[in-house]
Structures are given as C-alpha cells and as structure tokens.
Amino acid sequence: MTSHILIVEDDELHRRFLRDMLPESDLGEVDVTEAQSGEEAINLIKSRHFDNVVLDLQMPGKSGVDVARAVWAKNSTTPILFWSNHADEAYARGIYRVAPKEANYGYLLKSTSSQRLKSTISGVFRDGQTIVDRAVNFTQHYPANSAELTIAEYETLVDIAIGLTDHAVAEYRSMSVRSVQGRIKGIYEKLTLSDVSTLDGGAAAVNRRTRAIALALIGRKINSKILEMAEKDLRARGKGHYLD
Amino acid sequence: MTSHILIVEDDELHRRFLRDMLPESDLGEVDVTEAQSGEEAINLIKSRHFDNVVLDLQMPGKSGVDVARAVWAKNSTTPILFWSNHADEAYARGIYRVAPKEANYGYLLKSTSSQRLKSTISGVFRDGQTIVDRAVNFTQHYPANSAELTIAEYETLVDIAIGLTDHAVAEYRSMSVRSVQGRIKGIYEKLTLSDVSTLDGGAAAVNRRTRAIALALIGRKINSKILEMAEKDLRARGKGHYLD
DNA sequence: AAAAACTTTGCGGGTTCCCGCAAAATGAAC
DNA sequence: GTTCATTTTGCGGGAACCCGCAAAGTTTTT
Numbered sequence: 001m002t003s004h005i006l007i008v009e010d011d012e013l014h015r016r017f018l019r020d021m022l023p024e025s026d027l028g029e030v031d032v033t034e035a036q037s038g039e040e041a042i043n044l045i046k047s048r049h050f051d052n053v054v055l056d057l058q059m060p061g062k063s064g065v066d067v068a069r070a071v072w073a074k075n076s077t078t079p080i081l082f083w084s085n086h087a088d089e090a091y092a093r094g095i096y097r098v099a100p101k102e103a104n105y106g107y108l109l110k111s112t113s114s115q116r117l118k119s120t121i122s123g124v125f126r127d128g129q130t131i132v133d134r135a136v137n138f139t140q141h142y143p144a145n146s147a148e149l150t151i152a153e154y155e156t157l158v159d160i161a162i163g164l165t166d167h168a169v170a171e172y173r174s175m176s177v178r179s180v181q182g183r184i185k186g187i188y189e190k191l192t193l194s195d196v197s198t199l200d201g202g203a204a205a206v207n208r209r210t211r212a213i214a215l216a217l218i219g220r221k222i223n224s225k226i227l228e229m230a231e232k233d234l235r236a237r238g239k240g241h242y243l244d
Numbered sequence: 245m246t247s248h249i250l251i252v253e254d255d256e257l258h259r260r261f262l263r264d265m266l267p268e269s270d271l272g273e274v275d276v277t278e279a280q281s282g283e284e285a286i287n288l289i290k291s292r293h294f295d296n297v298v299l300d301l302q303m304p305g306k307s308g309v310d311v312a313r314a315v316w317a318k319n320s321t322t323p324i325l326f327w328s329n330h331a332d333e334a335y336a337r338g339i340y341r342v343a344p345k346e347a348n349y350g351y352l353l354k355s356t357s358s359q360r361l362k363s364t365i366s367g368v369f370r371d372g373q374t375i376v377d378r379a380v381n382f383t384q385h386y387p388a389n390s391a392e393l394t395i396a397e398y399e400t401l402v403d404i405a406i407g408l409t410d411h412a413v414a415e416y417r418s419m420s421v422r423s424v425q426g427r428i429k430g431i432y433e434k435l436t437l438s439d440v441s442t443l444d445g446g447a448a449a450v451n452r453r454t455r456a457i458a459l460a461l462i463g464r465k466i467n468s469k470i471l472e473m474a475e476k477d478l479r480a481r482g483k484g485h486y487l488d
Numbered sequence: 489a490a491a492a493a494c495t496t497t498g499c500g501g502g503t504t505c506c507c508g509c510a511a512a513a514t515g516a517a518c
Numbered sequence: 519g520t521t522c523a524t525t526t527t528g529c530g531g532g533a534a535c536c537c538g539c540a541a542a543g544t545t546t547t548t
Contacts (some may be wrong), residue, residue, distance in 0.1 A: 010329075010355070011329065011354065011355075012355075013257040013258060013261055014257060017257055085254075085255070110255065111254070111256075152495090160451075160454060161454065161458060162454075162455070162458045163450045163451055163452075163454045163455025163456075163457075163458045163459075164449065164450060164451070165447065165448050165449060165450060165451045165534065165535090166534075166535070166536095167443055167445070167447040167448070167449070167534085168443060168447075168448075168449040168450065171443055171444075175496075175497090176496070176497050176498080177497090177498095178496075178497050178498065178499090179495075179496050179497065181535080181536065181537080182495075182496070182497085182537095183495090183496095184535090184536085185536075185537075188536095197485055197486060197487075197488050199411055199412060199415055199486075200415075201411070203409065203411040203412075203503085203504085204409050204411070204412075204503080204504075205408065205409060205411070205412040205485075205486035205487075206407045206408060206409060206412065206486060206487065207404075207407055207408070207409045207453075207504070207505085207535090208407075208535085208536075209451075209453075209454060209535070209536090210404060210405065210406075210407045210453060210454060210457060211406070211407025211487075212407075213407075213454060213457060214405060214406045214407045214471055215407075217461070217468045217471060218468050218471055218472055218475075220468070223468070224461045224462050224464070224467070227458055227461060227462055228462055231462075241441055241449075242441060242443075242449035242450060243441075243449075243450065243455075244441050396525090409504070409505090410504075410505070410506095411504085419526075419527090420526065420527050420528080421527090421528095422526075422527050422528065422529090423525075423526050423527065425505080425506065425507080426525075426526070426527085427525090428505090428506085429506075429507075432506095447533085447534085448533075448534075451505090451534070451535085452505085452506075453505070453506090
C-alpha cells in the first residue's frame with residue numbers, strides 16, 4: 001500500500017535530502033509531495049489526502065505550527081514529524097496546544113543522524129509513536145517540575161509579550177486585573193526575577209516585565225512566530241482592535 | 245595562488261553544498277576548511293590564516309556576528325560572505341556595527357540561486373565588493389528615510405528590550421533619564437505606536453514599551469541573538485550587575 | 489465529606505513609565 | 519560667525535506596573 005507523504009520545507013537542500021531518504025526508509029512504497037512554504041502546504045492539504053507529513057517549523061510566512069493546525073483540522077490522527085533546526089520550547093508548547101489528544105507526532109532536530117531520522121520516521125508514521133527529541137526542553141506532562149511555567153502562566157507570558165496591558169489581558173481572559181498580576185508575579189519567580197538589583201540612587205536597574213520577556217526570548221520559551229500566532233488568535237477572538 | 249577559505253556552518257547539508265561549490269567558482273585554487281560552530285570557528289581563526297570566510301548567521305552558541313567580530317579583530321580587511329536563512333535587520337545592524345570601515349562583505353539569503361551565490365562570492369572575495377541582498381531590509385547609509393530608527397534609537401531599543409529601566413539606560417549611556425525617554429518616544433513614533441487603543445473603561449489596551457519590543461521582534465529588527473550580544477556588551481563594560 | 493493546596497480577587501501604596509511644557513546645548517548648514 | 523535643526527534636559531502630573539495584606543473560591547488529595 002502506498003503512503004502519501006507531504007514534505008513542507010522551504011530549504012531546497014533539506015527538501016531534496018528528505019525526498020531521497022524517504023523511499024529508503026522501511027515505510028514501503030511512498031508517494032512524496034513537496035511544499036516550499038506553509039501557505040502552499042495549507043492549499044495542498046485542503047485539496048489532497050496525505051497519510052503523513054514532515055514539517056519544518058520555522059519558515060517565512062506561516063510556521064509549522066500553523067500548518068499542523070490545518071493538517072489536524074482535516075484529520076486529527078494524521079502523524080506529523082516536525083523536523084527543525086530549532087529546539088524551541090515555544091514551538092513545543094505551540095504544537096502541544098494545537099495537537100489533538102489522539103494525534104501522535106515526532107519532533108526531531110535536523111542535527112540528528114540520518115539513521116536516527118529514519119528510525120523516528122518509522123516510529124511515528126508506521127508505529128504510531130510520539131517521539132520528542134530530548135533537546136526540546138519541554139515535557140508533555142507538566143508541571144513536570146514546579147520551575148516550569150504552567151499553561152496559565154505561559155498564556156499570560158505570551159499575552160504580555162505581544163504588548164497587552166494588565167487590563168487588556170484581564171478582559172481578554174475574563175479574569176480580574178489582580179489575577180493577571182498574580183500570574184505575572186509567578187512568571188517572574190520562575191524566571192528568577194524576584195529580586196532585581198538597584199542603581200546607586202536606589203532605583204531599579206531592571207524593569208521586570210520587559211526583563212521577563214527578554215529571558216523568555218533568550219531561553220526560547222517564546223519567539224517571534226509564537227507572538228504572530230498569538231496576535232492572530234487575538235484577532236480571531238474579536239479583540240484585534242486592542243492592537244490597532 | 246591558493247585561497248584559504250573558512251566555512252562556518254552548523255548545517256551539514258549546507259556545509260557540504262558550499263564545500264562542493266567553492267572549487268567550482270572562479271576563485272582559482274581554493275583550500276577549504278570547515279567549522280560547525282561559532283566557537284570552533286573562533287578557535288580556528290586565532291590559530292590559522294584565512295583569506296575569506298563564508299559565515300552562517302544563526303547558529304547555536306555564538307552567532308555569525310560574534311565570529312565576524314573575531315575575524316575582523318584579526319584582520320580588518322578579510323572579506324566575509326554572510327549566508328543565512330534569515331534576512332533580519334537585527335543581523336544587518338549587528339554586522340554594520342562590528343564591520344570596520346575598510347572591510348567589504350556580502351549578505352545573501354540561502355534561498356537565492358547557486359548562480360547568484362557564485363557571482364556574489366566572486367564579487368566579494370575577488371573583486372572587493374560589498375553586496376547585500378535586497379531582502380535585508382536595512383540600508384547602510386541612514387537614515388535613508390526618516391521612518392528608520394537612528395543608531396541612537398536602535399541602541400536604546402535594544403537596551404530596553406533586554407529589560408533595562410530608563411534610569412539604567414541613562415547611567416549606562418551617560419545621558420539623562422529624560423533623554424532616554426525622548427529616544428523611546430521616537431521609537432514609538434517610528435513603530436507607529438503614538439496612539440494606542442483603549443478598553444471600554446478607558447484604560448489603555450497596550451503597554452507601549454512591550455508592544456514596541458514585540459513589533460521590533462516580529463519585524464525582525466531585533467532577535468534573541470542580538471539581545472544575547474547586548475547582554476555580553478553590558479558585562480564587558482562592567483555593568484553586568486544590572487542583570488543579576 | 490473534610491482538609492489541604494492552589495488560584496482568584498479587592499484594596500491600597502510605592503515605583504516606573506510616559507508625556508507635555510519649556511529651555512538649553514550641540515551639531516550641521518550656510 | 520551666524521542661523522537653523524536636532525538632541526538633550528528638568529520639572530511635574532497622570533497612567534500602568536508591582537506587590538503586600540487578607541480573604542474568598544475552586545480544585546485536588548486524603
């Protein structure tokens with residue numbers, strides 16, 4: 001039986017590498033289709049059937065998480081292998097948020113060996129496993145440890161990272177301003193921002209809010225793609241005017 | 245005469261592509277050395293001589309801008325070709341800031357054709373040209389137009405993006421707090437943030453400071469690597485305690 | 489069902505950010 | 519050297535952020 005596989009990959013060398021490697025894997029006969037962008041992929045997904053998808057995460061325009069959402073909207077059990085240069089917790093959380101419970105997927109770094117890639121493809125596409133590279137610093141069962149941001153804290157972190165005020169987050173998430181501030185304080189604690197140093201005159205050297213965003217960015221808990229998706233969600237929920 | 249070329253590229257497929265392509269270019273005889281990381285590259289640069297460097301920008305650990313700084317510290321006229329998936333103004337400004345006046349360099353996206361890559365290599369390495377891909381949204385002669393951030397505004401944007409307070413920026417840059425606030429207002433105007441919308445109760449929906457950072461991030465004026473470099477510069481100038 | 493843990497919430501005070509008003513200082517152009 | 523443009527600067531007021539104190543509500547564990 002022929003497997004129909006969609007490769008979504010803007011990098012030509014990587015796309016070619018996958019195209020050549022997939023027939024060598026032990027999936028049996030495969031029919032490979034390629035897309036060079038998230039937009040192209042979404043159009044293909046709407047009009048054609050694919051058994052499996054190999055998906056880069058960071059692409060110009062729509063990201064891999066955008067495409068995954070479209071794949072799983074069409075068929076919530078389609079296995080996806082995320083294959084990326086980036087081990088961002090931001091992407092891992094994004095995937096976790098859009099993945100249906102019944103889906104299985106893989107998340108592998110491009111720096112892993114061809115052998116490892118082949119065995120992961122088999123595991124995800126043929127054997128129905130979920131396999132996440134350990135370099136992706138995010139567990140699925142959380143809080144795996146209490147230093148990780150909860151779902152609620154992460155959601156609030158993204159909200160303040162796109163620039164919303166406490167009042168706007170409160171209205172958007174249907175909670176009080178004080179609640180929002182409580183979650184933000186929790187974020188600061190987990191990013192070890194409870195004490196900030198002061199200047200000679202006694203004023204603080206660091207603004208906690210922007211420092212937390214910087215740390216999350218440098219620690220790859222958030223990235224620009226995730227912020228774009230968050231803005232899109234805001235607009236989809238009728239609150240786009242906040243940003244105008 | 246043999247050209248000694250250093251390739252700095254974490255992606256194995258891209259490194260291999262360059263290694264195969266360089267002897268085909270019209271540089272004459274070439275001797276190619278490869279580094280898989282910024283750190284490895286910096287060690288090689290210190291101990292060996294290279295006539296030219298091909299440099300990825302976004303790598304784990306030290307970025308291409310870090311490596312460029314080391315290259316030009318050793319020899320301020322070594323031509324460098326920056327070859328990247330990312331057309332970030334952040335990187336362009338970073339390069340511009342570390343490039344000596346007498347250096348020539350290229351900045352090309354990996355999505356351009358092999359033909360174009362070869363001709364750019366010739367132009368930069370043999371003919372001493374500076375060639376920047378037009379997708380890199382940053383001119384060298386600025387302000388090319390008054391909507392672009394000035395050097396001073398950009399420097400302040402990066403300072404607030406890493407989380408410094410107005411007082412800390414003032415002390416760090418030896419200027420008054422009001423001056424810092426004036427520059428920040430200029431940043432907001434150029435990011436079209438002068439008017440922000442309000443919620444039903446009249447409170448603002450958007451915090452300008454964090455919204456400006458989000459827009460700069462999404463617009464690729466800044467990125468996490470640039471923030472890491474800014475933190476390093478802070479520490480190098482004896483102000484690392486601001487962040488502790 | 490009860491107890492414990494976690495989250496939400498209101499109030500109020502202190503700090504930082506943001507901006508207007510106005511003037512001084514510096515740099516560029518003539 | 520003079521004029522013009524740009525940048526810097528001080529003061530003060532309003533808004534947003536941050537947090538302590540305390541209590542209520544919800545969820546989880548026993």
